[in-house]
Amino acid sequence: MLHLRVISPAEQTAVLVRVLEADPGVTHLTVARGIAVRPPGDLVQADIAREAANKVLADIKALGIVHSGGLTLGPVEAVLSDAADRAVRAAPGDANDAVVWEELLEETHEESSLNVSFLAFLTIACLLASIGVATNSPVTIVGAMVVGPEFGPLAALSVALVRRNWRLARRSIIALAVSFPVAMLITLAATLVWVRLGWITTEGVIGAHDVDFIYQVGPFSLVVALLAGGAGMLSLVTAKSSALIGVFISVTTVPAAGYAVVAATLGQWHRAFGSAGQLALNLVGIVVAGVIVLELRLRTGDQSRPIGRLKPTIGRRTPRER
Structure with missing residues (x-):
């Protein structure tokens, strides 16, 4: 799975949360109101099935949050959660075959x-x-x-x-x-x-x-x-x-x-x-x-499709760090 961390302007947080809740590949969704300082806003976090990541990123891009806020995306080394297992099963395709294009x-x-x-x-x-x-x-x-x-x-x-x-x-x-x-x-x-x-x-x-x-x-x-x-x-x-x-x-x-x-x-x-x-x-x-x-x-294996290029705010990591 991947961990998503979004700094969202307060006026857009409700829409962002609804978008994330609607995707079956998203779980462990949390919101911390008013905690972000620079840029100011709310902190929204979630774990995402790898094969659902492209759609989730595309939906966030459509909200324009990458310009008014920011997001980071990183790997989750270990997850012990039935909710996470359900999210992985609900996401289309196989995690090992998914290409996360922004990554x-x-x-x-x-x-x-x-x-x-x-x-x-x-x-x-x-x-x-x-x-x-x-x-x-x-x-x-x-x-x-x-x-x-x-x-x-x-x-x-x-x-x-x-x-x-x-x-x-x-x-x-x-x-x-x-x-x-x-x-x-x-x-x-x-x-x-x-x-x-x-x-x-x-x-x-x-x-x-x-x-x-x-x-x-x-x-x-x-x-x-x-x-x-x-x-x-x-x-x-x-x-x-x-x-x-x-x-x-x-x-x-x-x-x-x-x-x-x-x-x-x-x-x-x-x-x-x-x-x-x-x-x-x-x-x-x-x-x-x-x-x-x-x-x-x-x-073949990847059910996702390329999405428009996001502003390059996603954290960069070497293969060794992943």
């Missing part, structure tokens, strides 16, 4: 932010990938896969395409379009230094057969990207964050970027172009798989 939008909105931390993680990942290529170290390549933060904006782009949220799509594309070139340019500078020092050699890279898979594009490259993207999106919508680690170490995005830089520095252009192709294929495959998963959730 997903806020999470992906945060993960798609282009900031110093995002650039730092991606740069470190690209540097690790270049070292893995130079030392023929699959373990270092896996480390680069795990450190890379690129799945966040890719997932956000998938959500944006399904929701027709072009602002979020633009934000995600900018994050990817800026961060990868910056990270690769920094990696290029470091690679030039390492080549000059003799730490990276053409013979060493050509002989690094354990990491040849990075630049060798084949039909399974697309299959793996689609499977990983689908698993990643499922992990987001079901709050099973542990599955994301498997996603990170199965796609060849950051390693391909690092290999392309090293190969280009040494004049191995066929390997550089192959790595660039691998990078593009994985990026596209992950986004396509994310869109497919969300569309399938809408058409």
Whole structure:
């Protein structure tokens, strides 16, 4: 279940309570009159079956309370209540299949932010990938896969395409379009230094057969990207964050970027172009798989439908916090 907390202007509280009482997926409804200070108003709280959340949020949005008051939505770790059990049974669909769109939008909105931390993680990942290529170290390549933060904006782009949220799509594309070139340019500078020092050699890279898979594009490259993207999106919508680690170490995005830089520095252009192709294929495959998963959730297990975007006041949490 999810816990809803609403600060409601006093003149709208009665209508809000009637809306919540009318929904069978809502329970544990409480009202504290005049307790809110900023913004002023009443505090209304309730527990909501996850599969009923989209409709409840849509009804609250229709009242305009997100502009005159505010709301937060968070998970309930454990509920011991017959009333809660009845609310879950009365709500349409299955809780494990429900996509709470505002929750997903806020999470992906945060993960798609282009900031110093995002650039730092991606740069470190690209540097690790270049070292893995130079030392023929699959373990270092896996480390680069795990450190890379690129799945966040890719997932956000998938959500944006399904929701027709072009602002979020633009934000995600900018994050990817800026961060990868910056990270690769920094990696290029470091690679030039390492080549000059003799730490990276053409013979060493050509002989690094354990990491040849990075630049060798084949039909399974697309299959793996689609499977990983689908698993990643499922992990987001079901709050099973542990599955994301498997996603990170199965796609060849950051390693391909690092290999392309090293190969280009040494004049191995066929390997550089192959790595660039691998990078593009994985990026596209992950986004396509994310869109497919969300569309399938809408058409099968998830009884709810996307609602208009609320003002971003819902609390943001990482998967670990959920």
